[in-house]
Amino acid sequence: MNTDQLNKLSGDLYNLMLYLHNKIFHPNDVIKNLPIPPSHVKVIIYLARCGISSISDTAKKLGISKSNMTPIIDKLISEGMLNRSNDPNDRRVLRIELTDKAHEFIKTQENAIKASLAKKISSLNSEDLEALSEHVIGITDIILKVE
Template identity: 30%
Template sequence: MDTQLLGNISENILGLFPMVKKKFFTYGPLDFPLHLSPNNFQALLLLREVRLSTVSDLSKQLNVSRPNMTPLLDKLVELGLADRQSCDSDRRVVNVAITEEGDAFCEQVFHAFSNKIQERLVLLPEEDLLHLGETLNELKRILLKIDNYTL
């Protein structure tokens, strides 16, 4: 495997994160009805994807210590975005599920993000938009393959 190629790809991927943030999310605030920390929001997005999880699994997936998960989840539960549920088979295990309100909130946030991105993209010529769309589709297709390979 060409290590220089891998290095260049990883540098480009890492360089995308701050560029996307700067280009799309520094031109005026997003107006959300709730104020969540980035960690709260990440936990909520993960719950949206998995629907139901143990606190331990969420902790591992988010790379957040189990004791630090408690206040993150407390905030989501307090806002009605998630719900704690005891496990029938093991009372030591606590499950967390996203609520309908949590799903609706995620939809609202995605809509706001989408609008903010579209406001910036509209400035590009159609040729660039077409090329960007094709490139992003190809990137997504390739990235989805990563989990299919094992080390």
Template identity: 30%
Template sequence: MDEKEQLIARIAVAQRGLGRVFGAARWNPLMSLNLTIRQLKVLLTLVQRGSSSGHELTQEMGVSLATVTGVVDRLAAQGLVVRREDPADRRVRRLEPTEKATKLVTSIMDAGNAQYRELLSRLEVEELQALDRVVHRLAELAAEQSPAAD
């Protein structure tokens, strides 16, 4: 393994370690959720998009409409998703996150950001400047790779 590959491997191990620390925090809202991974994926997708049809979710998640319907039923029972008629096509039901869902997703994101910011505050200015350059470069590379960039 050459030096570049060794560095990539070390960085990946360190990032997994950070993920374990962030994920294991008892105050993390993820730890108190009563959602499956699939339900959480649907919820995150809906909060990001604002709304979606069941058909769009089946394509996004690569599952059947029956699976999406079951997941959405359970999310709706928890007050996290509502179904609405599509104003452009009355045959289509739009799925929308509730305010409760949006607050939940925001709290998950904010909790991780707060812990990350606390760690960053312990770095020296020079370390933060180097990290800033690297993170912005990674964001550029990710944007180039993203289907949205096409």
């Protein structure tokens, strides 16, 4: 694929991202219904994907300063969403992991988002829904190959 084709495709992907953001999945709609701040949700989502992590690695990956990370972690622990423990190989390292309550929180939020998405696309006719389904599967398969 030549440079012009790559530039056109990247522009098309950018436009798709904006359309998804504006018409289908607007992050502000999700954030306003959450019972905890977005920074706390970022930590929960990160840990859901990576499992147990050190506090410093989590802060670094999420771009949160260590001084801001401490109150976030403390609040999530007090809410019963995280467990904190010492690393068995290095006592200086504190590790955090999600509790069952946090996993349930994620499942609840995921179900709410899916219901909202279903409501938004329910106005499409069956042919459009079928085409959208096929394209989403195809795009997902391709995107997963991107490094």
